[in-house]
Amino acid sequence: MDEVMTKGIDEKFCSECGSVIKVKAEICPKCGVRQLPVPNSINLGTLAPNGKSKIAAALFAFFLGWLGGHKFYLGQIGLGILYLLFFWTGIPAIVGFIEAILFLVMQDEEFNRKYGQ
Structure with a gap:
């Protein structure tokens, strides 16, 4: 059988x-x-040891970078608050857009080294 x-x-x-x-x-x-x-199947990249994703960080930086959303996601609370304090100047929006691009071109190993703890 x-x-x-x-x-x-x-x-x-x-x-x-x-x-x-x-x-x-x-x-x-x-x-x-x-x-x-x-x-x-869509490859969304690997996760850092702490569970953070560079794709998610890039999306947060692109859409919520002007409020520091990506900084809060990555555990950088102080920088997130700094972005919140100065969002009205437009500078955090420009920096957030640039950081979104940097996250997308960053190697997984480098992302894990910088933000994976």
């Missing part, structure tokens, strides 16, 4: 041999065939 194979939420079936493998597996450990990326 054929055995019914079930997979967990973090698993998928190998495209070649049908074995149950992890979703993030690039190569099937059973047959060695490279797996195609999951369709409609």
